Amino acid sequence: MKLPQDRTVANVVSLVLCGILAGVVIAAAAFPAVGVSGLTAKSASDSFSDLPAELKIPPVPQISTLLASDGKTEIARFFEENRRNVKLADIAPVMRQAVVAAEDNRFYEHQGVDARGIVRAFVKNQSNGETTQGASTLTQQYVRWILKYGAKNKTEKKLATEDTAGRKLREIRYAIALEKELSKDQILENYLNINFFGNQGYGIYAASQAYFSKPPSQLTLPEAAMIAGMAQNPTQYNPVNKQNGTKAALDRREYVLNQMVKLKYVTQAEADAAKKAPLGLKPKASSGRCENGNTNFGFFCGWFLDWWKSNPAFGKTRTEREENLNKGGYRIISSLDVRMQNGAQKEIDKRLEAGSRFATGIVMVEPGTGRVKAMAINRKFGIKKNPGGKTYPYTTNPLLSGSQVSPGYQAGSTFKMFTAVAALEKNIPLSHSIYAPDRYTSQYTGSCKTGGNKYCPKNASPSMKGLQTMSSAFGESANTYFIPLEEQVSVKSAVDAAEKAGVEFRASVDIDNKEAAQTDPTAWGSFTLGTAQVSPLDMATAYATIAARGKYCAPLPLKSITDQDGKQLTEVANPTCKQTIPQQVADAAADMARCPVGDNSMVGLNCTHPGGGRTAASVSRTIDRPVAGKTGTTDDNNAAWFVGFTPNLAAAGFIANPDKYNDEVKSTQIPIDATREAMNTALQKLPVKNFVAPTNKLAFGVRVTVPYTTGDSVDAATSKLRSAGFEVRVSPTRENSDQGEGRVARTDPAGGSSSTKGGVVTITVSNGQAPEPEKPEDGQDPGDGIRDQICAANPDLPMCQN
Structure with missing residues (x-):
């Protein structure tokens, strides 16, 4: 016999008053199929009281944001769920009211569980014979999210999400306990930040951006009512979903507005005006990762991501580290200087279009910290399809930072720096004289028409022939001086100097050559002429080591990093430096490096021999401060470089075909001109510093x-x-x-x-x-x-x- 509705209500209320609410009524309200069979009042109350009351609140996945050094310019976002927590004070009051009206209109009256709502849901569900109302409060919904995010395995995740009376009991027990620990405003703030509102809007900040491209503090009444309506069913009411159109969203918005009138949050007139307002959608795409970020900073971003995944401070494996980045809610202020980056990119774009088969780029590094200030190139960082099956202009290969897949480009005579450093470490001075013939037959294995099976390179110009010092030979880039100098100090020592400065050998052929040179004095004689492949980041770092008086600093993409709790992670953001080259050796090397760029030795050494000329004299004519550097070209002009530096900035510029290393470059002058002008712009706001003179x-x-x-x-x-x-x-x-x-x-x-x-x-x-x-x-x-x-x-x- 079916009881009248008022009698049913009275009976249920009696059960609530008897304390059996948790065991029977709740289960029946939410899961009528379960009913009351097999559940006694005692067993239900026992199981409820046995549940733990303490709820551990786990960190909720949030967006990690990578910013430029100004702390304002966004480079990219990384996320698994598009969420950024905000304070309740930064959420429009109408948004707070709308979600209470939509989901829990007795939120400020109950203590975590709404008995009246449960009774209502029970009666409705018993009448329909199915679950149509679940009676969950905002607190219970928040608990459900906590249990889901706190699940450590599949079993715990199932327990947190399955439609069972047991899950409901847990939610109620935790909700009651949670209301004793947190204020209503704290619970509402947490709920708004954790709930999913559809259209990749996890939390109210992402939702307000996803639908209206504005922060939650600026939401209007009709906008707030629409978003609040998403909470019940983000798929069904999503107005961006073309399949549903806007009718479902408008109907749900009207319901929320009516509820707000009932709760006296708004007047009937305000609600009516809001109902007439169009949805006014301005959806903002929520795309993460470097390829979807700021295109001007893509290659820096790609290098940052690789640096992060390689850093043990962020997890045990590369996968775990990336997962932590995507969930951690970090605010990362990078080392990238927008002014320097834009200046470098301008000079690159001026000289070579993105559609060229040649790549030309510049990397800037701060000596003494290793912070990377700019990474510019005539390529687009992205995964878009390239025309005609080409590999450019879109690519995600690390063309500026290097990898085993993309090890870099032959650096030419810029490698003479490392032979010079090796010589200076053996107390061979800058004035050390060697007669440089037009062609030199060396001790190294190779092939040469005049030298048989010996390596016998020649100079780029007959004018270099004659008695050269280390300084003049570096200024003119005399090959036949540095090959015999390399013979005197050994390839092994020159390789060691390069690695101490910051060069990393990634190509398998270079790794093999390096290994051979450890024991064979006739191996890899071409090292000093730059036949190894190296990245622009490595070369900027290596010359920054010289600029910093021999202090090597590992390349660093960070200025600061803060986790989602506001804690500064200072250890990972601080430079990692060590003295790898003696200061006096680096000072002498820097003095030598003033010769190619048109500057003068601080101790009066000649920068050319009689009849010789400097290779990049235009640099000092443009940069009106102490400056040093070195040009580099390879055989047949397959690559060209210029690496310049002052005591407070190092820059490496190159041009090459990344897909065909034996392709003759368009112009060997491009790296000199582009790097010179980019450095001049970058240095405008940096103090003028002088080098330290070499010892006698x-x-x-x-x-x-x-x-x-x-x-x-x-x-x-x-x-x-x-x-x-x-x-x-x-x-x-x-x-x-x-x-x-x-x-x-x-x-x-x-x-x-x-x-x-x-x-x-x-x-x-x-x-x-x-x-x-x-x-x-x-x-x-x-x-x-x-x-x-x-x-x-x-x-x-x-x-x-x-």
Whole structure:
């Protein structure tokens, strides 16, 4: 027999008053199919009281935002759920009222569980024979979200979401406990931040952006009512969903407005006016990741993401670290300087279009911190389809930062810096003289028409021929000076200097060559001429190490980072630096590097030899402050570089075809011009700083006379040279000479010349065959020309007295 409705209500209320609400009524209200069979009042109340009351609130997934160094310009967002928490004070009052009216109109009266609502739902569900009303309060709904996000495994997640009486009991128990711990405003704030409102709007901030492109503080009455209506069924009422159209959203908005009138939040007139208002949707796409962020900063963003995933501070694995970024709600202020970035991009865009098969770009690094200030390139960071099956202009390959997939580009003569550093570390000074022929046959394995199976590079210009110092050879980029210098210090030492400065070898061929050079003195002779592939970020970092007086700082994309609780993570945002090159060595290297750019040595060393010229003299004419740098080109102009630096900024610019390394570049001047102008712009707001002058020891060394050893045995010559204070190296290549086979044919530096004490003297041994006479050039005795140059540099030598 069916009881009248008022009698049913009375019976249910009696149960509530008897304390069996949790065990029977709630289950029946929410799940009529369960009914009361098998549930006694005692067992229900026992199971309810046995439930824990303490609810641990887990962190809720939030957007992590990557900003430029100004703290304002957004680079990209990272998220699993598009959510950003806001304070209740930053949510429009009508929005707070609308969600209470839509979901829980007795929110400010109950203590977590609404008995009247449960009774209403019970009666309605029993009458219909199905669940049509669930009677969950805002507090209970909030608890449900907490349990879902706090689930550590599939079982716990199922318990948090399954339609069972047990789940309902847990929600009620926790809701009652939660209301004792948090105020109503705290619960409402948390609910608005955790609830899903459809259209990728997790939380009220994302929802107000997703539907109206505005912050929640600016929501109007009709806008707030529409969003509040989403809470019950985000799919059914979503007006952006074309399948549903706007009718469902308008009907639901009208319901919410009517509820707001009943609760006296708004007048009938205000509600009627709101009902007539159009939806006024202005949806804002909620896209995350670098390829969907600010296109001007895409390659920096891509490098930042790789840096994050490689950093153990953010998790045990790359997957876990990325997951933490997508959920952590970090506010990341990066090192990227918008002014420098835009200036560099402007210079790049001016010189090469995005549709070119060649890539040209600039990376800027701050010496002493490693913070990366700019990453500009004529490519677009993205996954859009390229025309005609090309690999450009859209790509996500790390063309500026490097990887095993994209290891970089041959850096040419910029690598001479590392041979020079290795020499300076062995106390070979900047004034160290070597005669640089037009072509030099080295000890290294290779192939050469004139040198057989030996590596025998030549200079880019005949004007470089002659007696060169380290400074002048660097200023002119004389290959045939740096190959014999490399022989004196070893490839192994030069490679070590490069790595200490910040170069990373990623290409398999370079890794193999590096390994070979550890034990084989004839391996990888082309190293000093830059045949290794390297990224622009590495080169900017390496030259920044020189600029910072030998202090290497790991490349850093951060200025600061704050987690969702407002805690500053200072350790990961601080520079990681160490002294890898002695200060005095770096000072001397920086002084040498002033020669190519048109600046002058601080200790008066000549930056070119007679008849020579600097490779990038335009740099100092543009940048009106102490500046240094080095150009670099590869064989057949397959790549071109310029790396410039001041004490407070280093920049590396390049041009190459990333897909075809043997493609001749459009213009080797582009990196010089673009980097020079970009640096000039970047430096405008930085203080003028000077370099530190090199010591006399590393500039000039302690000069002593090289003993005459021609005709001596190798052992005897070695003994004489060591007694005079020199290190000795014996060339593996023998040459024609008037001396007997196995005797010393000559030394470099020559016997009787002045050289640096502690420096290297190379002995070349005779093969016993008489030399072929050289043809005079322009009617002059070639020997006289060499002697004239030696004597010009060393007038006190005995050979120069006649």
